[in-house]
Amino acid sequence: MKNSTIAASLLMATAISGAGQAMASPNVLLIIADDMGLDASACYNVGNQQASMPNIEALCEAGLVFENAHSSPTCSPTRATMMSGQYGSRTGVGAPVATDGSDELSVDTFTIFDALAPTGYATNLIGKWHITGRQSGYGAPADMGIPDYFGPYFGGLSDYHNWTAIENGVEVEIEGYATTIQTDRAIDWVGEQEQPWFLWLAYNAPHSPFHLPPADLHSSHDLEDDEAAISDNPLPYYQAMLEALDTEVGRLLSSIPEDTVVMFIGDNGSPNQVTSGVYGEHSAKASLYSSGSNVPLIVTGPNIDAGRTAAFVNTTDLAATITGLAGTGFDSQDSIDFGPVLAGAEGSRNFLYVEHFTERETKGGGMYGWAYREGDYKVVVALDADVELYNLVEDPMEQNDLLADGGTTEHLAISEALSAAREAIVAPAN
Known part of the structure; x- marks a missing residue:
């Protein structure tokens, strides 16, 4: 079956199944x-x-x-x-x-x-x-x-x-x-x-x-x-x-x-x-x-x-x-x-x-640490590196670190809040 035929069949099948009642299983x-x-x-x-x-x-x-x-x-x-x-x-x-x-x-x-x-x-x-x-x-x-x-x-x-x-x-x-x-x-x-x-x-x-x-x-x-x-x-x-x-x-x-x-x-x-x-x-x-x-x-x-x-x-x-x-x-x-x-x-x-x-x-190396996002903001905490903060709505490619020059009081507070939230979610499971 050609790709275009498969794609058309998939769209039709999904439309038919989606129009009916949800299957119990x-x-x-x-x-x-x-x-x-x-x-x-x-x-x-x-x-x-x-x-x-x-x-x-x-x-x-x-x-x-x-x-x-x-x-x-x-x-x-x-x-x-x-x-x-x-x-x-x-x-x-x-x-x-x-x-x-x-x-x-x-x-x-x-x-x-x-x-x-x-x-x-x-x-x-x-x-x-x-x-x-x-x-x-x-x-x-x-x-x-x-x-x-x-x-x-x-x-x-x-x-x-x-x-x-x-x-x-x-x-x-x-x-x-x-x-x-x-x-x-x-x-x-x-x-x-x-x-x-x-x-x-x-x-x-x-x-x-x-x-x-x-x-x-x-x-x-x-x-x-x-x-x-x-x-x-x-x-x-x-x-x-x-x-x-x-x-x-x-x-x-x-x-x-x-x-x-x-x-x-x-x-x-x-x-x-x-x-x-x-x-x-x-x-x-x-x-x-x-x-x-x-x-x-x-x-x-x-x-x-x-x-x-x-x-x-x-x-x-x-x-x-x-x-x-x-x-x-x-x-x-x-x-x-x-x-x-x-x-x-x-x-x-x-x-x-x-x-x-x-x-x-590890042979592959890479970037080690963690990142955490709430709302528009994301904090990146990599090993042996400064903490970074990004506004993902204004800067989806994360090119503008809001803490690069020390950060404003507001941005420092956001970074600290996100770090604290991350600590809470990785606390031992209940």
Whole structure:
């Protein structure tokens, strides 16, 4: 099926399902793109280097686009917040999990899959894991309530065509383009279900290594399949990977039932190799600025109001929201159900919190510390750096630090108030 046909079918199916009564137990499909910031999507007006992604753009037209959804600056902390419904300061996952298991999420953590177990929902996770390392063993997904995990266990793939997956707790060698294989697995699993289901589908794309995907998945056929060309100019290859991802997402969406809530989200900002100049002097991935944590979030499905919302969302909130759709709840003070926003109501979250930390040396580096926003203002507190304050309404790209010259009395008071509020929300859980 051509992309345009898939997009049109998606819009029609969503309109039909949205016109009816909300399903008591909707299916829920969570799609995670790896290293995709706002600048990569035409659904957002950030920069001018968006990839061709007609199926995701159709989701944006048919559903609700969140303008203030925030993740952690890197992948493992974001995935841990989704899985646990807790900030990293509680779980200890503040940076990418090392192969040996440093910074990993404890297998004893109560997860979104544990919460769904009594509901009768079928559940599964397909794709990138990167929440635990070798010390917890390949059985960690099963320990966390996932009965049938398949996918790459660690951070990135060295080769998208030949890679190692974990299946039934053991390593298996896979030949085939990772984005396609993961989509095939998702389609097969969904087709087998006879009860409401929740699927967490975590693509590796468009995470490096940058490459030229199979020709039938993208339109950039003038690109050279050459390592030197890719190294010299990775952006068009990153865009081709996104287009390939979109093609496969379209194939998946054309196969799912109408009574499905679809959530599409990025796990952190785009790779810094492809964002030069987009965010001024700030980097993207691994940054405490919005460039590192403000990610695409689009939700479609039965009775979800189409449009755009400025409601605040943290990735911790996915646990409470998804379990809420399934008719249960999630017991974490860090996870706030944004289900009312999907129906056109105001959201309950009045702040955004981002953190990035580790006690070990990391190869990727990045910006460590935390950031906290309430209302128009955001404070950024990075290690070994001066506190910074921004007005996000007047300065959405965070180029004008209001404390750079010492700050006014008013701005100093705002900074202190935001810091105090942050201390309150990371206090020990009740």
